[in-house]
Amino acid sequence: MSRYDKVDSAYKFLKGKEVSQDSFSLDELAKATGWETGTCKTYVSKRWFQYVHKDQKDFKVSGVAYLSKKEFRAIHSQKLTQLEDQSEQGKLIKKAKEFALLAVSTYNNPFTHFKTHGFIVDLVIAYTALFHAIFEKRGIEYFYKKKDGTPKLIDGQKKAWELTACIKEYWGSINTAEKANLELLIGLRNKIEHRSLPELDLMVAGYCQSSLSNFEEILINEFGDNHSLMANLAIAMQLTRTATAAQEDALKKFQAGNYKVVRDYIEQYNHALPDDIAKSQKYRLNVYLIPNIEKNKNKADLAVTFVKAEDLTADELAAYEQGIALIKGLESPYKYRPGQVVEQVKKVHPNFNMTRHTDAWKKHKARPARPKKEHKNEYCGYVSGFDGYLYSQKWVDLLIAEIK
Structure with missing residues (x-):
């Protein structure tokens, strides 16, 4: 009897459930494999967590059908404390998360002069890896092919889709705020690639924040809450004494002639969008960052509150008008x-x-x-x-x- 008999039975069982799109219980898995129900529970949560997800009382499978028996054996053989997925999908997820965090690190670094440039470049890589991981899970070929059907090669490696092609595959013809946000940033990257425009950062901060939030939402929706980036992130520190003067100076520079190409691009892009997308927080984040006066000082670990503009009453909005006067000044009538x-x-x-x-x-x-x-x-x-x-x-x- 092979030591992989039960593992292979699990692979056959899970693959069958994925193909039929049926859910299953731990008892059914135990019966199919010969393991105890408690053992099955451990494997589901610790070894196969990338592929088996809770579906109300039962479980559903996603991605096992695209693994070979050998790959499934390798995943199952990892130590219980080793939660990293070594499959191609797992490697792509890891790459996506690391470049997303690198984008945030670049943007929040006070010594980085070209924040937006670095952020967009890193985030484009992060999104591309994320979509490739999703296509791996769904069994979608995401490589370019020649006319004869063989893969195109770059330095001996198959040429994978760039982000624009991934967007087209993921959203198709459906127009969403997330899609519009990402396409804006791709175009913006092309506009600023050969230009020195550091004062651009303040003007596009809302678009950058939305793109990061959208990235995490897609990541969690596709692969589960355990991939959340929030545990690795914190709010960037602000030097408020000089912020107003610096912002006003940046705004003046943004109105200068060498910014015209970028200004016109953003303006034209925004005007072409439907109102519901242009005003969506998933397209551009508009929030107030205000102090939170907590009566119980033991509870106020982070005395900051994010307030969505769309959630404010007319009186509350009027009270914050001074705080956004600079941003509102950028809006074209x-x-x-x-x-x-x-x-x-x-x-x-x-x-x-x-x-x-x-x-x-x-x-x-x-x-x-x-x-x-x-x-x-x-x-x-x-x-x-x-x-x-x-x-x-x-x-x-x-x-x-x-x-x-």
Whole structure:
């Protein structure tokens, strides 16, 4: 009798359950393998935790079907105290987590001058490894192939999909805030790759924070809570005496000419997004970081509270206005394309159309008939990144009120 007989029985049992997508109990596993139920419980939680997950009272399998019998034996033979997954999937998860933490370390390091540059580069690697791990679990081929079907090779290694291809496979044609956030950062990386723009950091901090939160959420949803990064992270320390002056100086530099390409890119990208995505915290995190005055000093281990803007009442929001004056100053008033203006007005006046909109801007002289890049007023402005005119909320409000 081979020492792997019971292990091989477990492999056959788990693989079958995954193929049939059926859940199973520990008693069923014990009956199929010959182990005691208590032993099965230990193996499920300590040796196979990457592949076996709790499903209400029972368990479900994910990823065992793509392991060979030899790979499953190797995973099972690890010491109970050794929780690291040595499969290709496990190695990719480890790589993804380490580069995500490296991205945070780069961003939070006070001696790092180009925070955003380093953060995006490391996070792109982290996301790419994470998606490759997910595709490993799902049995999806994530390598480029030649016309004859053989793998493309780079330095003798199979050429794997880059992040853009991974995004297309993972989300497909579905538009989500997480997808929009990641595509923005990829484009931003391409824009700043050969530019020295350290003052960019403050302006894109919300996008960077959302991308990190989204990364961890995908990681946990796909591979379980034990992969959470929170245990390794802490809030970066702030030097508040100089923060305001430094932020104002950074804002002035951001408005300078050498930042135009990046400003136009972000502005154009944001304007093209649906409102629900553009305002999502998963696209760009907007929070207040305020002191938490704890009455019981023994409970106040970390006297800081994150407050989501969307959760505040009107009075609470007004109370924090000074705290976000600088950030709000970056928001362009020109948000709507002509078609979006028509859609907004039609919600109140169903007969409104593009012809009436054209008549309206001519009547109010909201914009010139021909493109003038310097044109800006309270209703309409020429946006370089968009290469055309966009309209403000004031313009939408005027049309609705005038028609009424």
